[in-house]
Amino acid sequence: MKRLSLVIAMVLFAVGYAAAQQAISGTVTSEDGEPLIGASVLVEGATTGTVTDFDGMFNVTVPAGGEKLIISYTGFTTQEVEIMAGKTNYEIMLSEGVAIDEVVVTAIGIERKKDEDLSSATLIETDLLERSGETGVIQGLAGKTSGVNIVRNSGDPGAGAYIQIRGQNTILGDASPLIILDGVPISNSSVNNNTLAGVVQQSRLNDINPDDIESITVLKGASAAAVYGTGAANGVLVIKTKRGKTGGKRFSVSAGITYGIDEINREYEKQGEFGQGLPDIYAGVPYDQFGVFVAGNSLSWGDRISDRSGTDEVDQSGGFFTGDQTGSTYFPIITKGDNNVYNDSNRDQVFQNGQTVDVNFGVNFRGENSNTYFSFSRLDQEGIIKGNSDYTRSTVRINQDFNIIDNLNIRINTSYSGVESNRIQTGSNLAGLYLGYLRTSPDFDNTDYSGTYTDANGLNRPGHRGYRNGLGTARPTYNNPGWTINVQENPTEVDRFVVAPEINWSILPNLTATVRYGLDYYTDERRTVFPINSGGDFGQGQLSRDEITEKTQNLFLILNGNSQISDNLGLNYTFGYNLYDNEYQRLSGTSANLLYNSPEQEFILDNATAPNQDNDQFLSRNRKNGVFGVLNATIAQNLLVELSGRLERTAAIQDELFFFPSASVGYKLIDDATKGLSFAKVRASYGEVGIEPGLYQNRNVFVASTAGSEGWGDYLDGANYGGTFSRGAIQGNPDLTIETVKEIELGADFRFLSNRIGLGITYYDRTTEDGILPLEAPPSSGFTTVYSNAAEISNTGIELDAYYNIITKNDMSWKIFGNFTTNENKVEKLPGVSRYILDGFASASSAVIEGQPFGALYGGVWLRDDAGEFVFEDDNNGFPTNAPEQDVIGDPNADWRGGLGTEFTVKGLSFSVLFETAQGQDMWNGTQGVLNYFGIAPETANITVASQDLVTYFGQSIPAGTTFRGNEVDFGAGPVAATAEWYLDNGGGFGSVDEQFVQDASWTRLREATISYALPQSLIGKTGLSNVSIGVTGRNLVFWSEFEGADPETNLTGASKARGLHYFTNPGTRSVLFNLKFGF
């Protein structure tokens, strides 16, 4: 009640104040006389302004001395109209055109001219997003503006993406920016998107149909986002969807169809020289005989394939396996003779060219007192992985505007997205795709993956055949990739509704009250089927189902007005109240050790004994509310000042109020299109935003417990032993406070040569104080971690965006544009703990370490002396050894990033290309290390002739002139023979030295290349169509990177804060898309 009375009081006050102003009125129409609804009408030099109503009419207050009205409307040429003394009514006609003023949308959804904006916000128009051909909204932003880093988690269809604006600044808080869709925050959860093992999940942002989007404004700085308080520490993406047109034809349709082809953009090479089995030393053969075939062995350190006889000698006296796929029978091998290399066919079993078909259809309808945008889209994507890998998204959107009476407008945005997808197991996962595929020995044919094992007594049982169990007698330790993609199932189904009604009441020409409500509700149902005989822990089969529901509600009460206090002072003010409410629940059920091995693989959770059935739930309810205000002042035409703030209370700390202020000032040095330096503005701002502590971090809890070596996978579940509970490992902290992000931003915007060249430059320095983390505690204290406000993280950087319109003629234009970002990220303080591991493995991880960049790669290193040279211990035979303690081994953050693009249009034909680069970051190539171990990496298949007498890692001698498998390496203590002994120990990925597998992950890529052609009217005039265009887009067509075997633009741990890890992550893609668009 108090809130309501407050709003009323404010309204009354503002009404009284504004009524003193002098008003003029008029109408705005298009050239064909249609009224333009929502056109912006501004008084030059003041912030005073309004928008036209449903009949194209406007009323605006003009201060004494006001000389010009500036009328702008999307898609039309902006017009300036002189205000003549005594004339109070103006008929203004706008002509369609392209040269519109750049605008941005503020955090609370208000559009404003970029020239007046005091932040580094950038707006990206829909055509740029669509051109990217990405199926997800966010991915399409990559490379288009400075300060934003977008990384796809993998090339899986619908895979989520990681979005980072200006460097990471929180350890536990949300890593991604706040997403505001048509004025309401929506969820961008990536639940369980950590893919150490499991499947790559989608990002909820992918639910939005990119064709529905009008523009995305990226608010990078704290000052621009301060009105969202604890919601906006990572910046804000303000997304505006299309609305019914208020001008032009009453009824119009636009439609498009896109067909895309995806393929893998980089793969690991596998050696084809040596077969499955044990190496020389373990097989007991001399080095020049390399190794011995051992069926079922995990390693490919066996004999030379080309030395073999040609046919296998098999034992047909006992059991055998009959494959389902080819009908072939497989017997135990007595002597391996087959000298075929199956690397290619094993690859083709798994990978294909992916396909995408995207159909979209949009209708604009302008009624008597309403206008409507309706759209439908359907996307069908088949992944680059054969079998159960696909993504289907259907969306429907209705955006409706009603003018109830002249000054009361209601708009309702509703959308539905339905996503069905099949995912593939990935990562560090015995039942995962890449792990089984890459480790498969070159001489093993994976074609038959399922079938029947007939034992010596003639009894049949279903089997799973893989290189570690070629007879399929029981599950192979690693899945046959054919099994992973065809037999295992990981379907997901998402249903999502977003409903956002809004009432706008123009109380006075210059005062509007808005009530806006937003509901974002989705269910995400995920199932996992590991049939009996799957790898790892799933030999007896497992079913699991996760049901995730999230409901986010927002209520906004906003009062927006403006007034011209005097000739030299114009004000624009916004006050509001916001209530945020989020309800999340996740229910999970699992059945393990299935009873009936049904060929149909029905999803029946009862198919297990009671002790093998498990269920679990997680619930949370969060709320916060706050009041906010923004005050913009224009002083003496050129000095712009903005003050904003939010006072907030959150559920996590209910007893305290937090205030987030921001202040910005800007000065327009020049604004004259006729000059060489046409426009110059300098700006400075300071802002604070926050990150609230997570819920439930305030106290100790007791949890159902397990005991054993959970890290290795063997443990006892207390539920099997009458129930056990233990006090949780994390010590709760009732004294937590919020994390505060403080940022200073300095910038300047310039335009030269009649606005043909534009340049924006911003410097920022932001610091997170009181960063919360589960600080590592000595386990001897009884806890392994304790939540604390301990960290301080800084990000400083420079962002540059520039363009040059080289040619701007009616039928020809040529533009080049670019952006550059450098961000230096540092963990300034992390007291009492040497590192905090974000994610990864015990060996290599991404961690937060004092004095290091956020997410630094951390792992085992070589033992070195003070000078940094290897220490060679006596019993190590000239090989280096590992240090007993881990250390920093790399920095996953790029030193700088940049984008460079050009667009060229002549008549209906357009070309565009966009290059993007990220330089100076590292990535741990765990996959490579492990392939060394297994003897799959080509490097390990080198046949070397000893140039002198050499010693192996185990101290064995290899006389000069002897041929051996491996490499002659000089680590600094003279040449040694790096044979299997070395690669199976510290020279491989299972050794204790991860340092050697950290690689430069810098990349440069041709992010997009597009050709499109709009058919001329002369051709389509008679068809009834108003426009037809065809185009081809290439995405990620070429990339250059030193990183071996994979596109470094993937991440093992998905969209999480742990960066720079690669471990059997599903590969990335490049794509070509053909599209046809038309309208009538």
Added chain:
Amino acid sequence: MKNLLLLALAGLLVGATSCESVVEDLNKDPNNFTDISTTLIVNHTILNTVTVAEAESARNAGMWVDQFTGSDRQYITLDNYGIVNADFDAPWADFYRGGLSQAEIGIQKATEENAPSFLGISQIMKGYYAAEAALQFGDVPFSQAADAVQFPDPVYDGQREVINQAIALLDEGAANVGSLAITGSGTNNVLNTSSSWDQLANALKARYLLSVRDYAGALDAAQDAGFDAASNSVDIIHTTSNFAENLFYQFEAEQRTDYLTFTGSFLIDVLSDTTDVSRTTDKTNDSNRRSFFSYDDGEFVRLNTNIGGFFAADMNFPLVGYPEVQLIIAESAARTGDEELAISSLNNARNYWDGVMGTDDYADLDEDDFDDEDDLINAILLEKFVSVFGLPTFHDVVRTDNAIGTYLDGRDAPLQRFLYPSTEASSNSNYPGLIGLDVPTPINN
């Protein structure tokens, strides 16, 4: 203008302060308990013993004294002593966070509730975790451990002192819980045995006194334990239910096939009849025990995780077994001059296997079978080496400076200790610094 700002400010304050009700009382975790019954936490402290007896620490200890061989992946490096402190992060947390501190909660709750049985069990458990930690790592936190509010950075107490305190806790615990049966008395569902809690306390006490070379004390405690029958073995129960299976089974058969084997290990050579270190005589036939423990599939000599094997899914695993207690008696008796008791206890331990396997492989030994006292002691130690897997055997090898001559994979002397974990190095201001693998702990110095 002024009015506008004032009003705005007033509005902001009123608005926000009035809205506490909206956010009130939401920060109560609906997913977890903030308190728990004593039974459940005590049951956890018992379950958690598996982390010491049967999980990673047991495998590591076994590899480093060559009962086992690391044959694949990280285990190759581990077996070759390519050890870093982070390798001990998980076991240390299991001892302290999962074990000792939960036992301390049990002690506090049982004291508040005046429940002597739970108090006694919790004390025995706390004593167990403290002593096992001290034996592995040397000086360890004890007096300030498991009290995060008072001592966020616990100091490290002397190894001997910790073992003494642990033994005192075992004594107190035994007195509090008395002769309550371990199985069937409703105090837990983890252990299967005919022993009572005070018998377990004494058996553990014997293990620790032996480690500090108090042979007379160890002999008394082992005899007080009264492990007269095989059924006295205190075993962790395993079934074929998911995550109730034997951990060696889970590790080898389900999770990490090939990592841990017997290939080329001293243990398998001892049990073989063709090697230099074979024990085979007309009174000793180890072939059945070898098959009980292992099988050779041509690729590796594997842990016998098949049905009926020693490491089968549903094979219980000893927390303290009958053979261990008999062999503590045997060694302590031999070292205190009671050769007769030493030999009879050794025979008990040998005959145990005939009982388990249903064989008649081990004839009774007598004094003529031994050249001298050292020969007898070595036979006892060797029998223990092939009977008791994991830490107790590791400590024997260190204590006796490898009297039995197990393979040390290139090292001259056994590994002396486990490394303090990286987690303590990183977060405890009282961390004593990295102490190398070759530095003896105080009890062996």
